[in-house]
Amino acid sequence: MVSAPPSSPVRVRFCPSPTGNPHVGLVRTALFNWAFARHHGGTMVFRIEDTDAARDSEESYKQLLDSMRWLGLDWDEGPETGGPFGPYRQSQRMDIYADVASRLLAAGHAYRCYCTAAELETRREAARAAGRPSGYDGRCRELSAEQTAAFEAEGRSAIVRFRMPGESITFTDLVRGELTFAPENVTDFGIVRANGAPLYTLVNPVDDALMEITHVLRGEDLLSSTPRQIALHRALAAIGVGSGALPAFGHLPYVMGEGNKKLSKRDPQASLNLYRERGFLPQGLLNYLSLLGWSLAEDRDIFTLQEMVAAFDLADVNANPARFDLKKCEAINAVHLREMPVADFAAACAPWLSAPHAPWRPGAFDQAAFDELAPLAQTRLTVLSDITDNVDFLFLDEPVRDEKSWQKAMKPGAAEVLVSARARLTGVAWNAEDLKAAVLAAGEEHGLKLGKAQAPLRVAVTGRTVGLPLFESLEVLGRDRTLARVDAALAELAASA
Known part of the structure; x- marks a missing residue:
């Protein structure tokens, strides 16, 4: 099945948070966005979601950029590239979010909520006990001036909540088809913390609107937030923020780990750094990750990024969860290793032929001797780091003792x-x-x-x-x-x- 081409120039965004090491699920999302943009001759926007000062770090930010470059997933707008809608780090756009929040309040699309965390939890527990939905019950939706003044006099702080329209929201997901969310399941939600810090629920829709994003491709775990974002997009259009065009949404299948659990950041095989350290090729890893929810053809698992871009169609993305299979990932990487020109293979092995990976004494490495055996090693390696054990007998004074x-x-x-x-x-x-x-x-x-x-x-x-x-x-x-x-x-x- 081939989907119809988009009616306007494609603009997608990849907006990770700089917290910890990048993980393979995040890379799969970046890859699908990148392939979709490149297939349609569109724009890949790389945006950094760094509004949580307690969790975000500059080290993780630099690691994100380095990882994207290592993978070869280039971006058209974003950090160190610039673009017409910058800045592309959300921490540098706080004035924008504050202005939008105040305009939403003024227009009645948002309101201040003075409920304490304890009060909210008590009411949620009561709702659950009664078999009702446990979302926000709208207690502060229509506060009078007197009630507001009384809360202020108590010294209560307020968050800003978005006022949902109270009607069902239906949209066509690019992967899952038509979906409808009833109003009782999508209640009013916070968009600004009590300390004035904007929440993800506000900043991403605002940036999508201002940066004219046409397609939002992201993980299935964010599906429940989509009706909220659609409602917020409509409110933004009403107050003149952005062009008013609603992006299309597509939610990519879960990546499953061991058992039936979603692959999490804590799973060892989830860390992108693990694959870099073991010597996976970017093209081998990306080839495998592309198979987690998509395929070029039923009988073909090995292909280049260029072939993926030429064939990529969201109509071919499977909504069912995809299981991460490390053995298959290794096997696909091994094929890409074997298909390299031998000179490129030998050059790629270089980091594992010197300190700190090499166990032989400095100066013992003999490039000519290595070059003689490189073609034979190339047919046997799964990952580049395997090269050290395969050739150490050439450069050690005595062989290893296993x-x-x-x-x-x-x-x-x-x-x-x-x-x-x-x-x-x-x-x-x-x-x-x-x-x-x-x-x-x-x-x-x-x-x-x-x-x-x-x-x-x-x-x-x-x-x-x-x-x-x-x-x-x-x-x-x-x-x-x-x-x-x-x-x-x-x-x-x-x-x-």
Whole structure:
């Protein structure tokens, strides 16, 4: 199914809060907004929702910008880019929100509410006990001047509440179709705290109106706030804030984690930093995240961002929850790794071939030796950080000691196989083909196939039972270092006999 193209130039917004590390659900939302804007030749607005001084931090703000750049999700308007509707940090737009709130009050679209938190909770509990909706009951909706004065005399502070119209609100969600919210389920809500700080419920609709946002694509968890935002948009139009055009809303499916729970910031696999640290490719991670609620085709999971942009249609977004599958994410990343030009792959590995990731001494790394094995490593890696363990045998003075690998390979008879292999390796031409033939022949002396014969040799030389193709690895390691490691292993076996 292909949806009709928008009738006006597309303007979408991505407006995260700078609190903590970015998480993959947030990235999925950014990706869908970005792909929708790019598909329609529209504008991607990057807006920072930083009105909560207690939770927001400058470090998280910088991390957001860095993450978006690493992912390659560029923006047309926003921080460090500018644009006609700036500033794009809500903390720098407080005067705008204060002015709009006062105009809403003056026009009767909002009112001051003096109810205390304790009073509100008491009335909510009573409503729940009676089986009624527990939203705000409108107690302060029509206060007289005398009642207001009495509350003020008590020293009560007031929040500003928006006055809902008291009628059903119906809209067509771009993902879920037509939805209707009854008035008893969408009651008056706060838009300004008692200390004068504006709430999310005010600032986002105000910014959407002033920045001429045409499409609001966001998570399903925000669906319940949409009728409130629609009502507020209509009130903003009535007082001359924005163009009066109501944005279209689309709510993206939940991303589920373990069990049947929504993936939360606290889940380890939710942190974007985890994927960066492990060496996921941006294109691999984004490819997988795009599948959480959308697909290019039923029989195709691997594609580029450019292919996604060309095909992206909100009509193809599935409303059902999507489950995050780390194994599938890794598998898709591995495909993107293999499809890189080998020179690009080798360059991408660089951060994991030096401190603090590399366990070898400074100066031990040999670029030429690495370049020889890079094409072989590229076919085996899942993430870039895997490269360190795959090539460390080349640059360590001695191979790592993995006890499980040693116990598995150095069983009775291993010393005899190593002695036979060493004898044949001593005089053979040092290339992968001849090295393989030598070890094969050594194994045959003991009635072993190649796989069994090469196991103790691999552990003696690399320290592990698995790794890059052994004989190509030995060719790069060199005759002297290979034989020295075999001798060391034989000495250890003799000492423990």
